Each structure stands twice: as C-alpha cells, then as structure tokens.
Amino acid sequence: MHDVVRRKLPQILLLAQLVFAVFSLFHFLSYGRLPAPFFYDVTDSFMDFFNTNYWAFQSGRFDQWRSIYPIFSFVLSKWVTSTQCIEMVATPHALRACDASAMYYLLATYLAGCALCAGMLARAFGRTTSHGFLDACLWFGVLALSLPGLYALERGNYILVAFLCLVLARRYPDDWRFALFLALAINIKQYLLVLCLGPLLKQRFDQLLLIIVFSLLINVCGLLLVPETHYSMLIDNMTTFSTTVLPSMFEKMWNPSAVAAFARAVEGTAYLSSGESWKIDGVRVLLGGMVWAGRGVAVAMFFALCLRANAVSANFIMLAMLVTLCAMSDSPGGYSTVLLFPFLPALFERPMARGYTLLLLGLYMPMELSIGPFRHFDAMDSFLSGSVLPEIVLGVSAGAYVRALSLYSLMCLMFCDLVKINGKSSAAGAPCPVLS
C-alpha cells in the first residue's frame, strides 16, 4: 500500500485536486463565491497585492500603513501597477477595481514557478519511472492546483514571487545565481533568511557572502527606487505584528500551517468557554504541550544539522529549516507551504522516502470539509463574482487541521532521519565537522 502511494503520489494528488477544482467551480457558479478556505472575507480578495501596490506610490508605507514587507516588494509593486490607475484612485480597493488585470502578473509568476519546479520534481521523483515528460506534466498539475498556491493567489500574496525566486535558486545550486535569487527571495519574505543555514553548514562561504552582499545591494537599490525615510520601522512593525493581540481566533485558525497557530488561537478565546472545563483545559494542555515539544525538536534538529551537515544535502538542510519555520511559527499563513515545493526532491532521495511521501500526501491533499469552529458572516459583496452574498455560517475545514499536523509530523520525521544518520555516522566512526 505504501509503495503504491509512493509511486503514485503525483497521480493521487492531482486526482484529488481536480475533484476539488471541479467542486470549487460548481460552488462558485452556484453560490457566487469559492468554498472554504478561499472564502473568508471577500472584500479582502487579492488585497495583499493591491494594498502593497497602492502604498508603493504613497508616503507613510512604514509609519502609517505599518508595512512588514521589505522595500523590494514595493519596487515590484511599482513595476506591475498601471500608472493610469494609480493617478485615478485614492484607496487600495479602488486600485483593485481599476487595475484588476495586474493580478495576471502574479498568476504568470506562479505558473512559471510551477513549470520549472515540476521539472525538478519529476527528475527527482521519476528515477524509478521512465516517463519524464509525463511525470513533469503531472507534477505541474499538482503544483498549479495545489491549495497553498491557489490560496496565496486568492490573497494576492507576493510569496508567489519568492516561490519563483527559490525555484530559480534551486536551478543554479553551484552558481552565483543561487545567491542572487535567494537574496531576492529573502528581500520579499525576510524569514527566508533561515535558508542561509544551507550554504553556511555546507561551508559554502563564497555563496553565503554573496547572499549577504546581494541582499544589502537589493535593499539599497530598493531605497533608491522607492525613497523611504522610515525604513527602520520595518523591524518594529514586524515585532508588533507578531506579538499583537489577536483580533479573531477564527482568523488565526482559518488556514494555518502550524499547530502553534491553533495553540495561540485558543489562548483566552471565548469560543471554548461554552464547553466543559476539563475538555477546554485538555485542549489547551495538549496544544501547549505539542508546541513546547515541537520547539524542543526544532532546537534539537538545528544541532543535529550542525553536527551532521556533511551527511545530508544542502537542499535537505534548507528544507528542514523551512519546515521548522512553517511548523513552529504562527505568523505565516498556510500558503507559506508553497515555499517547500522546490526543496521536496531532497526528501525523495532519503531512505525514509516512504514516510515522507505519506506526510506530503496529508500536507497537499485538499480536504476542505467544514468541521468547526463556525462563524457567522454578514452579507457582503463578492469581488470575484460581482454578486451580493447572503449571510452564511462557515467553519474551519478538516484540511486546516490535517495540514498543520502533517507539517508538524514532517518536522519530527526529518529529525528522526537526522538522528538515524547521526547514529550510523557515529557507529562508523565518521568525524563530526563541527567538532573536528
């Protein structure tokens, strides 16, 4: 059974995603809105994109709008925004209405990233098969229809540009272009800085230095192209964003990547107070315990990577750091798992590939059946369909829970893999690079 899943992973995923895509289409045509998890606040469709685009032309992006995006995001925004529209609008929503076609840039970026990544995945996964092109097409379908990618599109998040940059960085692993594209990705999503651990632990100091220089250069050029006097507020905005009081538990749980998001969501929420107290305490203790155990695994994984970096590939190191980041931080949304795609080939070459495959199935399988908690939504206008939506009650889907648990399990399995490697290396008397 496991072998079937392993060999047929792209087929299974694609089939499930096609079913979900057809269901979504019918849902849209019938109700004027996409099903969960896409629908959350339709007045907010694509607004990660258009808010950034609007503020690229305005002052106060860091002191007034409190942006957590680095300056390079605004450079990209300036390139993709219609000048005719920006001179006619006074709000980001008006810009969305005027310049909706700008979303095609993001869509094209996503599809280009999927196409390039599909080739890499097909090569890595298809070592046991001989249908290279067919495999690539299958993987393209899997990636293009994947929920994290589509959700990022619905939000209009620039994470999709970071995804393309990571794919391009992976295409040139031993080249200066690796450093350039990684620096570009870091300048879109600054938490990708953790990927520098790959070249550092592999002792590729030349690449590491280039990444630092390119990152600084991109920042300086960004400041030349988008003059900004309050850029230093970026750090303050980031810390405020991550520590701020939650406006809504529901928002945090809607499509998370981490168990930590659930743990934070249930802290002090009124929703659970209606249940029995021992059950509430049980949920809190369970989630809190999982978070603390996960933190322990994350720290141990970091040391294990440092100890046995020579036994794993740079891709594995970078994937381990990304998985740890996504699994332990409640700030990035569920769409951040799209960033794992370019590094997944590192898992297929491991002895534990079977276990990884099963977890990837859980991570990318669309299982969007609302199981709660539920929330009431007032009537609102849909940007996508243009129709007025009636009042509805929507719930968090099963997929939200499964994805968070799968990612958590993936982190634990990668740690077990490292422990196993360490055991074998120690038995063989292999030196430890950090200690030697």
Next chain:
Amino acid sequence: MEKAPPLAPLVQSSAETMSLHIFVCQLLKGKWKLLFSTLLGAALAFGLSVVVTPKWEVEAVIRVATVLGEPVESVQEFVDRLRSPYMVKSVLQARGLPPTSQNVKKLMEQTRLSVVGAGVQIRVRADSDTDATRLAQTYLDLAVQQHEQQVQTMIEAIKKHALLEQLATRYSDVHYFSDKKSSLPDVVDLLRSSETRFTVPPSSFPKPVFPNRILFLAAGILAGLALGLIWVFHGKAPTESGR
C-alpha cells in the same frame, strides 16, 4: 608574499565544501580584483550621483480649518484629500503644468504626506527649493479654497438647524459678546477660530535630498563587491555532490 594554496575540495572526504581557511585564502588571492571592482563601482556610482538632476525638498505643516473648535474634516480625510488625483491635477494646473499621466505620477511620488498631531506634514520635492516651496503653497491655497466652501456650508447648516440659539445660551455669560451685543451670525463668524493654514511654514533642507550620495555610493560599492566576488569565485567554486 606567500602564495595562497589552490582552491580544492576539502574537509571530511567531501567534495562539496570549502573550508574557512581556503575561503579566506581565495579572498586574499583575489583581493586586487575585489578592490578594483569595488572602487570601480564606487566611482561609477559617484559619477552618476553628480550627473543626475538634484531634487530639493521643502517641509511644512498644515492645520485644518476649524468651526466652533471642530475641524471641518478629520486629519486623515484631509490627507486623503491632498493625496487624491483630483488634488494633484489641480496643483499641476494651478502651477501651469499639463496634468498628464507622467506629471501626475511624478508629483504623487514627490509629495509625501503624514499625520503629525493635529496637523498634516507635507514634504514636496522639486528641481529647486523655490519650485518646491511654490508647490507646497499651491497645495495650501487649494486646500484653503476647498475648506472655505466647507466652512460656509457648515455655518449655513448651523444657522438652518437653529443651533444658534443653543450657541447663544452657551456663550451668554461671555462678556465680550454681551458687551458688544453682537448679532448671532457675527458670533458664529468670530467663533470660527481658524482657517486652514501653515503652522510650520515651508522650509527647505540646506542640501538637495536627491541624489543621496551615501546611498548611491553604497549601491556602487556593493555592486562592485558582488561583481568582484563573482569574478574571484565564479567557475572555481567546488560542486556539491549532495545536491
């Protein structure tokens, strides 16, 4: 000077890494290339910063007109008004410039607005400090015109809704008005405490704000350094078997 050892795969029988020692040696070996490219980048950037047209900036703070102590619009609304394309086009027209897409976009980019207490800080850039001051003044003039209309409308509304009586009661013990026996419309006019005005008049920075020589130099140095690093390491970096 001792010759640096050649770059070669090192460390734990792996062909994929570069020890710190070799990395430093390689850097030292290529120091002249690095220095040359960095200096070249810095020189080019400096040259560019000399060639480009400088931009001057003036800064001023505008306070919104008030009626009976209340502003005619909130500070945020005023910022949005100043930021609106209509206002930008009006400023261009008032300055005798055609409101083309390019001019509108340019002025929008060169005008920065932020809320400062009860006022709005406006910073305008132009090719000279005189032009920048005139632009800031034009923004104010247009805002005054628009607020004047709003003030009149508000006063009319107050009169129409018989709020004057309440006002008279409220201020009946004020000697100034009772002594003067002013008519109520006059009272309203007097209580219109202020019109839209500069609380901090436009003042320019002593030096042009663009080009920022430090940023230009930083960009040139970093670009030169990046090219130098590629020059030194490109084609010589060891391949990684694990990838």
